[in-house]
Amino acid sequence: MTPREVFERLIEGVTARDWDVLPELYAEDAVVVHPMAASDGPLVGRDALRRHFEHAATLPLRMSARDVVVHETADPEVVIGEFEYAGQVTTTGRRFAIRNVFVLRVRDGLIVEARDYADHARFGVAIGRPPAPLAAALADGPPGDDPLFPDM
Template structure:
């Protein structure tokens, strides 16, 4: 159960999305519980299909910060579920590979469980082949 006054799952997702869109990768891990789990069923090697713990999630985000991608969330739709801790977010990313500046679009769905204002677990269904194509063709 979530503590009174803690951010809602919708608010936590909004912070995560805004941080990614602003390129504030080094600030994102604090949104996750110490024992959080991120599952990425469609991840392509070398990306791990599962991240365990805030420290590993932080390393993942910091690696993304060193990469050539800029992402901006668009068309965000958040669905509430019967479980007050769980939301489903559908959204797209308008992306850019820098350099050279080539633009691309990627579809995404995230299922988030937020407990006491922190992300406890997510299942991230990003279009990893589209990311790979953008990097290859970028």
């Protein structure tokens, strides 16, 4: 697969919740970084990605990708995909929209390196599990309008 095709398959897999197949899009020694997530660091290797997707399978989310734009770069291994996840929390019915950018390096049809610029704090707020510092800030904020979800 070309880098563009791998990106498209990745988005299709996430939105279809095809969690068992997604790790196979990555090289055995792939490195994935989520720069906007409060995490312990990069996911290294297909097994770490498999655990990541197993966790994702437990989240009460249904999502689709919209406004997808793919940028092919001067480096034939690198593709940049911009899109928005439009979703719904299945347990509450709450709707959300979260912009995202993936930067993928694909070699021999497999992702060897990725940076996923998703707003993980916003995902946490959507499902009712914001990161602790954000939860404290939201608890101290004014009642009424939700600054993270102004259209809600």
